[in-house]
Amino acid sequence: xxxxITAILMFVLFVGITIYITYWAAKKTQTAKSFYTAGxxxxxxxxxxxxxxxxxxxxxxxxxxxLVYLTGFDGLIYSIGxxxxxxxxLLLIAEPLRNLGKYSFxxxxxxxxxxxxxxxxxxxxxxxxVILYLIAQMVGAGKLVxxxxxxxxxxxxMIVGALMILYVTFGxxxxxxxxxxxxxxxxxxxxxxxxxLVLIQFSFNVNDFFKAAINIHxxxxxxxxxxxxxxxxxxxxSLGLAxxxxxxxxxxxxxRFFTVKDxxxxxxxxxxxxxxxxxxxxxxxxxxxxxxxxxxxxxxxxNELGQLIGNNxxxxxxxxxxxxxxxxxxxxxxxxxxxILAVVSGLTLAGASAISHDLYANVFSxxxxxxxxxxxxxxxxxxxxxxxxxxxxxxxxGQNVAxxxxxxxxxxxxxxxxxxxxxxxxxxxxxxxxxxxxxAGLISAIVLVVLGPVVWVDVFNYEEAIFPYKYPALFSMTxxxxxxxxxxxxxxxxxxxxxxxxxxxxxxRSQTGVGIDKSLxx
Amino acid sequence: xxxxxxKKIKKLFSDLQxxxxxxxxxxxxxxxxxxxxxxxxxxxxxxxxxxxVGSGSLSIGIILGFILILHIFLVTLTYSYLANxxxxxxxxxxxxxxxx
Numbered sequence: 001x002x003x004x005i006t007a008i009l010m011f012v013l014f015v016g017i018t019i020y021i022t023y024w025a026a027k028k029t030q031t032a033k034s035f036y037t038a039g040x041x042x043x044x045x046x047x048x049x050x051x052x053x054x055x056x057x058x059x060x061x062x063x064x065x066x067l068v069y070l071t072g073f074d075g076l077i078y079s080i081g082x083x084x085x086x087x088x089x090l091l092l093i094a095e096p097l098r099n100l101g102k103y104s105f106x107x108x109x110x111x112x113x114x115x116x117x118x119x120x121x122x123x124x125x126x127x128x129x130v131i132l133y134l135i136a137q138m139v140g141a142g143k144l145v146x147x148x149x150x151x152x153x154x155x156x157x158m159i160v161g162a163l164m165i166l167y168v169t170f171g172x173x174x175x176x177x178x179x180x181x182x183x184x185x186x187x188x189x190x191x192x193x194x195x196x197l198v199l200i201q202f203s204f205n206v207n208d209f210f211k212a213a214i215n216i217h218x219x220x221x222x223x224x225x226x227x228x229x230x231x232x233x234x235x236x237x238s239l240g241l242a243x244x245x246x247x248x249x250x251x252x253x254x255x256r257f258f259t260v261k262d263x264x265x266x267x268x269x270x271x272x273x274x275x276x277x278x279x280x281x282x283x284x285x286x287x288x289x290x291x292x293x294x295x296x297x298x299x300x301x302x303n304e305l306g307q308l309i310g311n312n313x314x315x316x317x318x319x320x321x322x323x324x325x326x327x328x329x330x331x332x333x334x335x336x337x338x339x340i341l342a343v344v345s346g347l348t349l350a351g352a353s354a355i356s357h358d359l360y361a362n363v364f365s366x367x368x369x370x371x372x373x374x375x376x377x378x379x380x381x382x383x384x385x386x387x388x389x390x391x392x393x394x395x396x397x398g399q400n401v402a403x404x405x406x407x408x409x410x411x412x413x414x415x416x417x418x419x420x421x422x423x424x425x426x427x428x429x430x431x432x433x434x435x436x437x438x439x440a441g442l443i444s445a446i447v448l449v450v451l452g453p454v455v456w457v458d459v460f461n462y463e464e465a466i467f468p469y470k471y472p473a474l475f476s477m478t479x480x481x482x483x484x485x486x487x488x489x490x491x492x493x494x495x496x497x498x499x500x501x502x503x504x505x506x507x508x509r510s511q512t513g514v515g516i517d518k519s520l521x522x
Numbered sequence: 523x524x525x526x527x528x529k530k531i532k533k534l535f536s537d538l539q540x541x542x543x544x545x546x547x548x549x550x551x552x553x554x555x556x557x558x559x560x561x562x563x564x565x566x567x568x569x570x571x572x573x574x575v576g577s578g579s580l581s582i583g584i585i586l587g588f589i590l591i592l593h594i595f596l597v598t599l600t601y602s603y604l605a606n607x608x609x610x611x612x613x614x615x616x617x618x619x620x621x622x
Contacts, residue, residue: 073571076587077564080557080594087553087597091546210579224581225572226564236565240558264610267602274598278591511538512613514620 006330048272068288072223085247138393433488
């Protein structure tokens, strides 16, 4: 594919609109409050769209439709796994999070525990998650843009990095939220359009549609059955846990709950988000099967070896061309690029807030703290993370980064989620327990992934993995919870008693919202 | 704040706890059980999901998968409905008593 004019024009239009939004948002983004939370008056519906935008990354749009294209049913396992975290967030986390926190989930974790150690740990957990996610997105962006727009890899990575620095530094959460909302609408409409154009060819008869796919796919009727994605029970449960609880520990998602005014709006956000995301995964499934039927045998989309041009992740893009010609291809390419841009912006903002709000304001600044300085630090942190993302994006070109999102989920499930959950609900939690258990989870998740098949074999090319399972969450989460429990109940220090004594008041606030940090009380 | 209103707050808060448990616990079960059931079948007895239904173009696994996606959304919708109906009135009363 050469230079794609429609795609470039549509993308330039998107960038133009989003830069205008950033200019508008910059005027309103003068305080730390507005920088981190968009002023706190985003509605539940808008936040639901923004959350689903954060979640519908290019990786999940292209990756899951590609997985469905390749394996059929197995793609559904991932979709459901990514969705199942939402009721958990809603039932256990969303409302207490909004009632207790201000800018980041570490506010909640450190509500009654000691600020410095807890913030330090939460910031480590957040930054690891954010940076791994960023690398995966940047490498994906580079490859995608190289293929779709005919631009060189490094220039694509630099464009993404530069735009994201611009949005976040000047427009803060307000610009990031609106960029995400626009993109979510574009992506949902684009995916709906492809799905409708595919199904129309079968007069919306689902039986005929699946039958056509079975007849074409080399695996035949087996695409309707579980394949090799999950081979043993331990992997199944481990992946299930990581997906289920990882979502509830992703800092860029958790941060969105501070942009709404109260727990009621936070609740609404999750219902809308779950609806949008669920609908989106149904679309990716139709798109994957559509690509089996309309793309897999069309030589226009295949290379000499009979594989998809690009790779299997391009299934949705080729399908857009197959059903809607150059115009739809251009639109979907632009949407895919916009998606990456919006997601990296959200990630960078979450990373920057971990640096400026958790590390600078609450750990390192001490007596020199001022809100103005915190703002400056957050902007410097944004630029730093943006440049780091560009650098890492270029460094990891051509590397296998498939494990990174999985690792990000494992860390989120093994560190961020347990500390957050137990700090809200478990009276006996102490700083010592949280720090030791949380660190054990963080380290074990990383070590087990490195020693496991996805890094030890696929990246380092050793014959056999030292740790046999692809997904560490079952082991690392167990270690976290055991560690937190043991080192909390054996903690007899005077701090421990104080921390436990503060629980009842915190619990009252978390359940009722009395004393909630409002958007106007600054 | 008077002793009477402190007592009232305590009572309301324990009502809230009870109501919340009654809403949240069943819904958590309705989230976790079907999901691990789904994953469990894939891990232990995948053939169950490969069975074809109807005119042979859909499998049980795919149909249940789609139902599960819908079910997850319905769980969030149900919680939202129950929270507004059963929890919010207690929370409002609590806040009113608190500010008296």
